[in-house]
Amino acid sequence: MTKKVRVRFAPSPTGPLHIGGVRTALFNYLFAKKHGGDFVLRIEDTDQNRFVEGAEQYITESLNWCRIPYDEGVEKDGGFGPYRQSERKHIYKQYADQLIEKGHAYYAFDSAESLDTHRKEHEAKGKTFIYNWHNRLKLNNSLALTAKEVKAKLDAGEPYVVRYKSPQNETLHLKDIVRGDIEIDTNILDDKVLYKSDGMPTYHLANIVDDHLMEITHVIRGEEWLPSLALHYLLYRSFEWEAPQFAHLPLILKPTGKGKLSKRDGAKFGFPVFPLEWDDTKSGELYKGFREEGYFEDALVNFLAFLGWNPGTEQELFSLEELVHAFDLERINKAGARFDIDKMKWYNQQYMQHKSDDELATIFQKQQSELAEIDVNYIALVVGLIKERASFVSDFWNLSHYFFIAPESYDEKASKKAFKEDTADILKQLVELIKPINDFTSANLQNDIKGWITSNEIGFGKVMQPLRLSLVGALQGPDVFEIMFMIGKQETIKRIQKVIEQL
Template identity: 80%
Template sequence: MSKKVRVRFAPSPTGPLHIGGVRTALFNYLFAKKHGGDFVLRIEDTDQNRFVEGAEEYITEALEWCGIPFDEGVGKDGGFGPYRQSERKHLYKQYADELIEKGHAYYAFDTADSLDAHRKDHEAKGKTFIYNWHNRLKLTNSLALSAEEVAAKLDAGEPYVIRFKSPQDEILHLQDIVRGDVKIDTNILDDKILFKSDGMPTYHLANIVDDHLMEITHVIRGEEWLPSLALHYLLYRSFEWEAPQFAHLPLILKPTGKGKLSKRDGAKFGFPVFPKEWNDTKEGQLYMGFKDEGYFPDALINFLAFLGWNPGTEQEIFSLDALIETFELERINKAGARFDIKKADWFNQQYMQLKSNESIAIAFKENQAELADIDINYIEMVVDLIKERASFTKDLWSLSHFFFVAPTEYDEKARKKALKEGTGDILNKLVEIIEATEDYSVETLQTNIKGWITDNEIGFGKVMQPLRFALAGALSGPDLFQIMFMIGKQETIKRIQKVIDML
């Protein structure tokens, strides 16, 4: 690539950043970093009616938490700012005027009422009203009016919009990195509004002008923008600018595989679809976030990378650096990617195993009030014993509470299974063996207790189940002798004695 790669992620601050938006940002980031390029964050806030307070801050904070920070954007000027479209609105009118001068756009003075009348007339005839080549000369615009009539309307301050003059009888062959050759008949295109009567550009004009001025080389965006590709291509051609390369990403589908994943799916099925928690005060709804549900950001990124892309191998675990090295736009699928929260959980479990015991222990202690006064080194030892069974940090307490506090409640099914006739005698003998064990280590405890079981030809279950029940209050958990060593001799005896007293 001769030109420096520059990509942009351009969300609108109309609400929280959906997980589909995060994936779009991720693919832009990976491509930019793969080719030593720049990742630009542009805030497209021209639609002030839909602006949501706090949404822009949410977007930037979410990207930072995910570990995909932007190189340029609000607060990080790379020489192409400003990066909010609302602060660039003075730029767009001159480009709309340029298109009029070149004959690629025109003034349209049609009122909302007159256009509505045309639509209803078409509906009554079983047709669809499209403002384009087949009827524009019959409507109220600068193509149908004389120059004097147009000048008079402009001088009188009549409201107008500027529409793009889409070409007639042309077949466009547009190249998309993901889709290949995209064929479009221009006769089906409508004359989109480029500049509104309120003096603001529409998305289409602002988007093209900004991408050109910011020297964007590749536009990587969601499939929902594919219908706009023809207009955007025609705008580049009309301005006589070099168009960027386009890549339209597949949809992220509902868990059922049918339809686009929405925020309502998350609320309905109880899983997050936003990177961070979002409190929608207008709806009175608190939406879950991956961060707040305990997902690791690098696990989430790994999960998202596989929604619509694959490396061509069986490997699934990729660090961010490995993703950058491996990522190719050509390996993005055309078909939609089904969102599977169980797969996200699996990735998180895999990353749990890759994290250091120290980092997990610190997070565990911060989030569990009962551990406030516990030595971090002890917590690390516990984490080492249990983390392979955890998918989230929040799982750790249920898996390890007996390392820190004696059971106060006992699992009823476990009680029936573990405590039989003669269990009291077995537990009393275990207390004798433990008291007599001077070298209180995992190895010695294991040798002494297993030796006694073997010598007396007792079934292992008859001994180990009540012992585990006494120590943990249930019949699951890590190695019993590790538990005994960790909680110490006196605490071990105390817990066994409590069950003996129960019997």
């Protein structure tokens, strides 16, 4: 019987969730849903010194906004809790003890000062100090001391850490779904600390124990964890547990393609690198969020899915359901994925065009105080006319303000182009033509005005340019007859008369 797929996303609450973390969560979510499995959120808060208030709530809010909520985790117990590592600390000591009993780990009593001295001595000789097989018998640990000496130190309450005893002269053959076969020489591994003197496990021990106890079948995580793969594999072997399958995702690179995208790059390049806005109380900095900058969550998810994965087809626009169906770990690239904000804007524009005018009108009305008292159905009609030229809802006002308020001024360059000596007379005649039109539809207006221009042999530009300028304040906007129809006869005449007076 095949095991039920269980994956986990295990961020540390040390600040806002970076966009790389959201991508990791997304790939875990897609894989779980594709295989009818569980997506677990575990909060890895063993490093209490770096804990940031509000970061955990930020993580869950981000996942919910992206519509990739976890199935199991904090406040969603699936029988494998607790899901905060700080609430599981009573669990880890027994596993550290188990490894010591089996001869796979040992007590190390070295002080920070003595290790620092060793480091400096090595540096002076141009060497790097590594705590492992070649020097551990010369250091202050339970491998070098007698059982009696070790017991005396433990009984006296001397501080210690538990280190993993890396094997010597062995070649590890590891498998990674993305990277393929990996070979590691164990002689280059250091004896990592598994259990700290403050009674807390390190990431390595807690991670392995939790993944085992939570029955995680696949570990899908960032490339930065690749150097830890050998140790994690060895820990599974030492415990005699079945290891999950590993997949290490490629880095998300800066827009230049050089180096990993960092949280500082958002300010540097002028775009968000966090899903939601984050107010850093320590530094006093306010970090931009994709949500607050006007990006749609489904556009962001589609964009992130393509950072390191491709479906093998020409299709670029995927709903979440389509992503679930198409997703495959085998199609993840090894190479880093460049973060292209222009592509993200393109996705946003595509998703906006697919949204209904009613939905966009509601968002627009909430954003723009001038629209508070205006009928949302009228706003929806305006949105339908201008949305193709926008990438964000925040672009709408600039493209459509003249549908709601008359222009206060007129573009100087456009005025010089549109207004000639006879323009005022032509516009006065146009007003007289418009006044008796009762069926004030764009089709009727177009028919009557174009017919009048043709029969009087006036150049089209001589009428249409100053007419547009009077309605809009500039030579821009959708079809002029649509604008007239939308603002109505009275307002149209009022605006033409105003431009005659002013110019």
